[in-house]
Amino acid sequence: MPSRYDEVYAAAMADPTAYWGKAAEGIDWATPPSRIFDPSLGAYGRWFPDGRLNTCHNAVDRHVAAGRAEQAAILYDSPVTGRRATLTYAQLQQRVAKLAGALAALGVAAGDRVVIYLPMVPEAPVAMLACARLGAIHSVVFGGFAAAELAARIADAEPKVIISASCGIEPGRVVAYKPLLDAAIALSPHKPAACLILQRPELPCELTPGRDRDLLEAEAEGTPQACVPVAATDPLYILYTSGTTGKPKGIVRDNGGHAVALHNSMGLLYGIGAGDVMFTASDVGWVVGHSYIVYAPLLAGATTVLFEGKPVGTPDAGTFWRVCAEYGVKAMFTAPTAIRAIKRDDPDGKLLARHDLSKLEALFLAGERCDPPTAEWAAALLDKPVIDHWWQTETGWSITGNFRGLGLFPTRFGSGGKPAPGYAVKALDQAGNPLPPGETGTLAIRLPLPPACLPTLWQAEERFREAYLTAFPGWYNTSDAGVVDAEGYVSVMSRTDDIINVAGHRLSTGAIEEVLASHPDVAECAVVGAKDSLKGQVPLGLVVLKSGVAKPEAELTRELVALVRERIGPVAAFKEARVVARLPKTRSGKILRATIRRIADAESYTVPPTIDDPAILEEIEGVLRQ
Numbered sequence: 244m245p246s247r248y249d250e251v252y253a254a255a256m257a258d259p260t261a262y263w264g265k266a267a268e269g270i271d272w273a274t275p276p277s278r279i280f281d282p283s284l285g286a287y288g289r290w291f292p293d294g295r296l297n298t299c300h301n302a303v304d305r306h307v308a309a310g311r312a313e314q315a316a317i318l319y320d321s322p323v324t325g326r327r328a329t330l331t332y333a334q335l336q337q338r339v340a341k342l343a344g345a346l347a348a349l350g351v352a353a354g355d356r357v358v359i360y361l362p363m364v365p366e367a368p369v370a371m372l373a374c375a376r377l378g379a380i381h382s383v384v385f386g387g388f389a390a391a392e393l394a395a396r397i398a399d400a401e402p403k404v405i406i407s408a409s410c411g412i413e414p415g416r417v418v419a420y421k422p423l424l425d426a427a428i429a430l431s432p433h434k435p436a437a438c439l440i441l442q443r444p445e446l447p448c449e450l451t452p453g454r455d456r457d458l459l460e461a462e463a464e465g466t467p468q469a470c471v472p473v474a475a476t477d478p479l480y481i482l483y484t485s486g487t488t489g490k491p492k493g494i495v496r497d498n499g500g501h502a503v504a505l506h507n508s509m510g511l512l513y514g515i516g517a518g519d520v521m522f523t524a525s526d527v528g529w530v531v532g533h534s535y536i537v538y539a540p541l542l543a544g545a546t547t548v549l550f551e552g553k554p555v556g557t558p559d560a561g562t563f564w565r566v567c568a569e570y571g572v573k574a575m576f577t578a579p580t581a582i583r584a585i586k587r588d589d590p591d592g593k594l595l596a597r598h599d600l601s602k603l604e605a606l607f608l609a610g611e612r613c614d615p616p617t618a619e620w621a622a623a624l625l626d627k628p629v630i631d632h633w634w635q636t637e638t639g640w641s642i643t644g645n646f647r648g649l650g651l652f653p654t655r656f657g658s659g660g661k662p663a664p665g666y667a668v669k670a671l672d673q674a675g676n677p678l679p680p681g682e683t684g685t686l687a688i689r690l691p692l693p694p695a696c697l698p699t700l701w702q703a704e705e706r707f708r709e710a711y712l713t714a715f716p717g718w719y720n721t722s723d724a725g726v727v728d729a730e731g732y733v734s735v736m737s738r739t740d741d742i743i744n745v746a747g748h749r750l751s752t753g754a755i756e757e758v759l760a761s762h763p764d765v766a767e768c769a770v771v772g773a774k775d776s777l778k779g780q781v782p783l784g785l786v787v788l789k790s791g792v793a794k795p796e797a798e799l800t801r802e803l804v805a806l807v808r809e810r811i812g813p814v815a816a817f818k819e820a821r822v823v824a825r826l827p828k829t830r831s832g833k834i835l836r837a838t839i840r841r842i843a844d845a846e847s848y849t850v851p852p853t854i855d856d857p858a859i860l861e862e863i864e865g866v867l868r869q
């Protein structure tokens with residue numbers, strides 16, 4: 244079938260009101276929007292400004308009403324605990340309504356914030372949907388972050404209630420969440436009124452009297468709540484992501500645009516409809532988890548797999564394929580790093596061959612640049628389309644991709660595909676002029692952004708404008724560098740800022756530098772993302788010691804690694820620090836991080852003309868080659 248991409252893309256761009264107005268018909272509205280887009284509102288306009296809806300109703304209740312009560316909504320599969328569970332749409336509705344009752348009893352109402360710090364257990368989507376049901380705003384924090392990162396999010400979101408668990412389970416170790424939660428609350432100037440704690444049998448915890456309640460008990464006693472319609476422009480959630488400084492950015496997602504765009508994306512990109520099974524192997528703490536473990540599959544009336552495990556080691560590199568075969572997964576989505584891990588452990592696909600993957604129609608990859616050999620390996624073994632698609636926490640869904648709902652156009656490995664209907668993507672030069680096809684520049688999206696993309700940052704409108712809208716007036720700056728070729732394929736090559744991507748996790752080198760700089764022996768430091776064959780990038784720290792300090796490098800590294808683990812969390816995967824005499828800087832004192840990175844990756848580099856003292860580069864090269 245020839246792809247209808249060109250025709251549909253052109254129509255959506257020529258008449259966005261018609262395209263998104265039609266897409267909005269896929270959603271149940273309490274008050275349908277009379278206007279699709281109002282350019283006069285917010286920083287660049289707002290979608291469906293006078294519509295009212297409830298996202299939980301659209302993700303749960305309407306499917307029960309439409310005859311899907313007994314269909315599985317969530318399939319929980321946890322190789323790390325050996326547990327499995329199925330939640331039908333009817334069961335999900337009941338649990339969500341009762342947990343909403345427990346939250347309401349604690350005073351949570353529309354517009355209030357609830358922080359969710361949970362591992363990959365069914366209670367995570369139940370908690371998210373319970374907030375959505377009340378019109379409350381959830382903010383999920385990834386379990387691999389340490390207390391200080393959690394504290395920063397509590398301080399910024401000011402939640403009334405925190406929902407957490409006694410522990411998470413990593414291969415080979417149980418991660419006690421309660422001490423992290425207690426430490427975070429102690430660190431945060433804002434304190435929640437109450438915490439609901441899921442007790443897990445692997446490591447139950449003591450509840451703090453007067454503050455904590457057992458989550459399941461509270462849920463059982465909750466009075467079921469109805470869905471509360473909210474304005475389409477009201478926030479559904481805040482998701483914090485790394486910015487260039489240590490202070491994370493609170494990405495705001497609204498209810499209406501999100502429901503419309505995500506529902507639309509299920510057929511458009513993934514070819515998934517009601518009754519189909521989707522498996523997204525990520526974590527609810529990331530945007531991929533928010534969108535494609537929780538909201539989009541449920542908005543579509545599909546079944547979603549909630550997998551608590553890793554691509555390898557739980558128990559082996561065949562675990563993803565087992566899940567696909569057992570549950571009849573039609574579309575699978577993960578990060579390239581997971582495929583690299585599987586490829587490393589099962590290069591010939593012997594474990595894959597043990598499973599019946601006849602129902603699997605395509606593999607989707609995102610979260611970091613996908614190196615062509617990894618995509619080629621997966622495509623050859625699976626003999627199915629492997630689709631790389633590019634997006635960000637900020638956008639909530641794919642900026643570019645290939646579109647199963649329109650018929651696929653030929654895939655080119657190394658490219659994230661072509662812009663999704665609604666996105667006008669160009670590579671710009673430094674002055675903001677669109678570059679000719681094939682030339683590398685900063686990838687930018689012509690305003691307005693399509694529905695679901697962030698309208699602002701949580702209580703930081705100025706920071707939103709500065710970070711995204713100021714560099715190129717009229718455009719959203721993605722801070723990704725790349726190329727748009729003559730046929731419209733977009734290739735994303737690297738970030739233009741200080742963000743690195745470690746195993747599909749977005750980290751700020753600035754945040755790691757702040758931690759290293761706080762060590763009493765460190766005078767100054769620089770952190771860059773060095774190439775890594777498994778994780779894509781890993782952070783590498785260069786530190787200059789204060790004069791008179793003569794600590795062995797190995798001892799210092801141990802201390803720095805422990806410090807980053809304690810302040811940011813194990814997810815930073817910070818393992819390597821090297822002591823150098825000086826850092827390369829420009830004459831105005833800016834550290835030349837891009838040059839350091841090239842040296843670390845053993846790439847050729849040109850000596851920057853603005854460098855203060857070129858001899859430093861040779862010194863650095865000497866240290867890193869040792």
Ligand code: COA
Binds near residue numbers: 584609747814
């Ligand atoms: N809670 C607590 N700790 C966590 C955690 C969580 N939810 N997730 C990760 N960690 C810890 C890990 O245990 C590890 O700790 P360690 O240093 O003590 O070993 C550290 O954080 C780094 O974790 P990770 O990046 O997962 O590396 P790994 O070496 O354990 O595993 C992969 C490598 C490739 C298997 C793993 O990175 C992976 O599954 N990647 C897929 C990423 C993904 O889904 N990204 C989402 C974006 S789409």
Ligand code: AMP
Binds near residue numbers: 609613635747749
């Ligand atoms: P996050 O906000 O954590 O989803 O990270 C977003 C960043 O990850 C993007 O800005 C890119 O730098 C990178 N990224 C995500 N998907 C892709 C992709 N398919 N190709 C290249 N880079 C990607």
